[in-house]
Amino acid sequence: MENSNILVAEKVSKSFGPVNALSDVDITIGSGEIRGLIGENGSGKSTFASICAGIQRADSGTLLLCGQEYKPGNTIDAMNRGVSMVIQEQGTISGISVAANIFLGKEKLFRKHGILNAARMEQEAQKLLDFIGADFIKAHDIIDTLTFEDRKLVELARTQYCDPKLWIIDETTTALTVTGRELLYKLMKKTRDKGCSVLFISHDIDEIQRMCDSLTILRDGVVTANLYKEDFDEDKIKQLMIGREMSGHYYREDTQGTCSDESVLEAREVCAGILKNVTVSLHKGEILGLGGLNDCGIHELGKVMAGLISPDSGKVYEYGTKEVTDIGWAVDHGIGYVSKNRNTESMMPVGSIADNICLPSLKELSLHKLIRKKTQKTFAEKWSETLEVKSNSVYQFCNALSGGNKQKVVLAKWLGKDSSILILDCPTRGIDIKTKASIYHLIEDLKKKGKSILLISEELPELIGMSDRIVILKDGAVSGEFQRAEGLTEAKLIQKMI
Amino acid sequence: MDSISEERKRGKFRTREFLANNFSFIGFALVVVLFEILTQGKLLGARNMMNIFNDFFTIGLGALGLIFVMSLGELDLSVGAIVGFSAAIGSFAADASLVLILPACLISGLLIGLMNGLLVSRLHVESFIETLAMSFVIRGITTFLLNGTRGIGIAMRVFDGDIIKVATFAVVAVACYILYEYTMFGKHIRSVGSIAEAARQSGVPVEKTKLLAFMLCGLLCGIVGFFCLVRACTASTKTGNAFEFSTLLAVVFGGMPLTGGWPVRFRSALVGSVSMAVITSGMSLMGLSGLTQQIVQGAILIGVVTLSFDRRNAVVIK
Numbered sequence: 001m002e003n004s005n006i007l008v009a010e011k012v013s014k015s016f017g018p019v020n021a022l023s024d025v026d027i028t029i030g031s032g033e034i035r036g037l038i039g040e041n042g043s044g045k046s047t048f049a050s051i052c053a054g055i056q057r058a059d060s061g062t063l064l065l066c067g068q069e070y071k072p073g074n075t076i077d078a079m080n081r082g083v084s085m086v087i088q089e090q091g092t093i094s095g096i097s098v099a100a101n102i103f104l105g106k107e108k109l110f111r112k113h114g115i116l117n118a119a120r121m122e123q124e125a126q127k128l129l130d131f132i133g134a135d136f137i138k139a140h141d142i143i144d145t146l147t148f149e150d151r152k153l154v155e156l157a158r159t160q161y162c163d164p165k166l167w168i169i170d171e172t173t174t175a176l177t178v179t180g181r182e183l184l185y186k187l188m189k190k191t192r193d194k195g196c197s198v199l200f201i202s203h204d205i206d207e208i209q210r211m212c213d214s215l216t217i218l219r220d221g222v223v224t225a226n227l228y229k230e231d232f233d234e235d236k237i238k239q240l241m242i243g244r245e246m247s248g249h250y251y252r253e254d255t256q257g258t259c260s261d262e263s264v265l266e267a268r269e270v271c272a273g274i275l276k277n278v279t280v281s282l283h284k285g286e287i288l289g290l291g292g293l294n295d296c297g298i299h300e301l302g303k304v305m306a307g308l309i310s311p312d313s314g315k316v317y318e319y320g321t322k323e324v325t326d327i328g329w330a331v332d333h334g335i336g337y338v339s340k341n342r343n344t345e346s347m348m349p350v351g352s353i354a355d356n357i358c359l360p361s362l363k364e365l366s367l368h369k370l371i372r373k374k375t376q377k378t379f380a381e382k383w384s385e386t387l388e389v390k391s392n393s394v395y396q397f398c399n400a401l402s403g404g405n406k407q408k409v410v411l412a413k414w415l416g417k418d419s420s421i422l423i424l425d426c427p428t429r430g431i432d433i434k435t436k437a438s439i440y441h442l443i444e445d446l447k448k449k450g451k452s453i454l455l456i457s458e459e460l461p462e463l464i465g466m467s468d469r470i471v472i473l474k475d476g477a478v479s480g481e482f483q484r485a486e487g488l489t490e491a492k493l494i495q496k497m498i
Numbered sequence: 499m500d501s502i503s504e505e506r507k508r509g510k511f512r513t514r515e516f517l518a519n520n521f522s523f524i525g526f527a528l529v530v531v532l533f534e535i536l537t538q539g540k541l542l543g544a545r546n547m548m549n550i551f552n553d554f555f556t557i558g559l560g561a562l563g564l565i566f567v568m569s570l571g572e573l574d575l576s577v578g579a580i581v582g583f584s585a586a587i588g589s590f591a592a593d594a595s596l597v598l599i600l601p602a603c604l605i606s607g608l609l610i611g612l613m614n615g616l617l618v619s620r621l622h623v624e625s626f627i628e629t630l631a632m633s634f635v636i637r638g639i640t641t642f643l644l645n646g647t648r649g650i651g652i653a654m655r656v657f658d659g660d661i662i663k664v665a666t667f668a669v670v671a672v673a674c675y676i677l678y679e680y681t682m683f684g685k686h687i688r689s690v691g692s693i694a695e696a697a698r699q700s701g702v703p704v705e706k707t708k709l710l711a712f713m714l715c716g717l718l719c720g721i722v723g724f725f726c727l728v729r730a731c732t733a734s735t736k737t738g739n740a741f742e743f744s745t746l747l748a749v750v751f752g753g754m755p756l757t758g759g760w761p762v763r764f765r766s767a768l769v770g771s772v773s774m775a776v777i778t779s780g781m782s783l784m785g786l787s788g789l790t791q792q793i794v795q796g797a798i799l800i801g802v803v804t805l806s807f808d809r810r811n812a813v814v815i816k
Binding site for chain 1: 680697
């Protein structure tokens with residue numbers, strides 16, 4: 001039986017400074033197995049995956065690949081041994097062709113007398129793309145002409161070249177379109193049927209249950225359970241991830257939408273980029289869900305309403321009369337915008353928690369134009385405690401925080417500013433369930449306090465669970481509107497989306 | 499066994515953090531000890547202290563201006579040219595009235611700062627290229643205007659007094675410190691340097707902040723120009739030569755990260771300037787020629803940047 005195991009990890013440990021990311025992790029993956037790996041943010045999933053793929057090295061412990069010792073020095077090394085990984089972040093290089101991206105670092109294969117045979121490289125790349133089913137991507141195209149979702153497919157193709165025995169997929173599905181996901185699932189099954197294995201990391205418990213044969217759950221760098229398909233149970237998995245019973249209350253419990261008639265923020269016949277004549281109005285005390293497919297313009301509409309993009313025609317009004325001119329004005333007038341790109345737009349990772357929380361409120365914090373350090377500290381502490389940000393002190397830099405904690409810092413910033421209108425673009429993207437639940441609670445609380453929330457999301461259960469009203473966009477135009485009701489299903493929303 | 503290795507690792511981690519945090523002071527101590535030995539004790543002699551202060555005075559003022567610009571993650575390579583230009587304009591103003599010298603220097607510095615700021619913030623020209631080009635333009639104009647050298651009345655020498663300089667420096671340094679650490683402007687500068695888009699989305703007026711930082715830097719260079727003029731009582735095409743280099747070296751030696759943002763510490767401008775003044779004065783005492791001094795300074799810059807470059811913070815995708 002020993003030989004049927006593709007990967008055997010024994011007592012793998014890794015620490016960063018004083019933090020233990022993994023301690024004595026044992027994982028055994030058999031051949032022909034799709035193994036799920038799940039855990040909260042910062043539980044060590046990505047660390048384990050990157051050790052297997054040769055991106056990092058373990059501090060101690062052993063890895064066996066097909067019964068032989070396996071200690072990859074780098075990713076090329078790992079790929080030569082048959083281990084490849086699709087990383088969570090964007091991994092393509094802009095400015096070069098799709099083919100060049102696929103064979104990045106492997107150009108040697110197509111070299112003859114020192115000259116690169118680009119035509120043959122493109123042929124091979126196209127073959128790979130066709131193999132994974134992404135034949136609509138052309139290998140000679142420059143990567144920048146593709147959408148971000150299609151670029152991720154290029155990365156998938158890249159990891160398939162070495163014909164991996166162990167294929168690691170780190171949190172990739174959220175970056176893919178619906179068709180992209182189907183491709184990925186098919187490819188995972190194909191890999192399994194060949195007798196190879198897949199290590200699949202995801203936050204989505206449904207997806208894990210559907211796709212995986214077995215499941216390993218990590219919590220704070222320790223394996224808490226290995227489950228087989230027949231033992232899969234959502235509540236049990238959640239409990240093992242978090243270490244305590246989840247309260248049944250996740251989304252809102254009321255089934256009737258409520259809000260006042262007063263319009264607080266309204267986009268009137270806005271045209272901007274993809275957006276065509278969009279009129280949307282957010283009411284006081286309302287959670288307005290904005291949904292649609294990835295390219296339908298929901299994110300752009302959020303930016304327009306926050307004053308970040310000035311529309312080609314049409315206007316955005318606050319309280320029906322005041323025109324939203326730019327983001328500076330918007331922030332001053334109680335509009336808070338949370339971008340979906342946490343690390344590059346909604347916060348400063350190389351800046352302390354206090355710096356981040358205080359930034360929009362500096363005017364309120366200053367006395368005679370001066371801001372005292374102590375005032376800032378008290379303010380930051382108050383709001384980071386309110387939102388239960390896990391940290392040593394408010395002077396800790398945010399790049400050391402997990403995704404969920406970062407998002408709490410971002411929200412704390414706007415709560416501190418006491419903004420009455422919040423535009424949240426995918427506020428729970430890439431966040432563990434525990435934090436997710438607390439963000440939902442927070443949104444509900446804000447609604448009760450009379451604040452208005454525009455919730456932009458690609459996750460339909462989230463929209464249905466939280467919104468008073470849902471507006472669906474399709475190709476930049478409003479295609480449907482739904483009131484909160486008990487019988488509202490995903491199918492009804494999808495009908496309007498495609 | 500495990501706890502011992504753990505303890506050791508933690509200790510190593512702490513040592514590294516300590517070194518990183520106190521980089522500027524360690525560099526300063528090293529420089530002082532080194533040159534004290536090399537000059538056989540002349541460096542810290544009472545007579546040399548004033549020389550060190552004179553070097554520190556100009557470099558320090560320039561570094562104070564530069565720290566605002568560099569906290570934005572931008573560079574200003576035109577500071578030397580601004581010093582030369584404002585000194586030249588000051589010398590022309592002296593023809594009309596001696597009272598006009600100071601305002602002329604300040605305004606010309608401010609104007610060039612304004613131009614730098616406009617080009618960088620509104621037209622989005624890379625500051626490194628823009629200020630380098632600007633320095634060529636201004637140097638050209640200065641050379642054209644001066645046509646050699648221009649003198650002013652020797653009476654103006656009174657402004658080169660120690661008390662005036664100490665007082666000026668103290669006032670400027672304190673004002674800059676308050677501006678940098680305790681005002682919205684200072685915090686806006688660092689948030690823009692951290693990630694401009696994140697700052698914008700938090701309501702920071704990014705363009706205005708950049709513009710003001712460049713203007714402030716220009717203004718301080720105008721002050722330096724004034725003091726260069728009254729010290730030599732002439733403005734020449736050589737005034738402010740390689741000044742951009744000394745100030746850049748000073749802030750970097752003081753532990754300033756080139757990426758800007760929140761990790762910047764205000765003290766790096768001051769500590770770095772003192773270190774630079776000690777290096778310059780020490781090398782002069784040793785009788786090194788200007789050329790050799792430049793070689794040494796260049797080598798130091800490369801060394802310091804290699805040592806202090808924080809790779810962890812630099813990988814943040816912009």
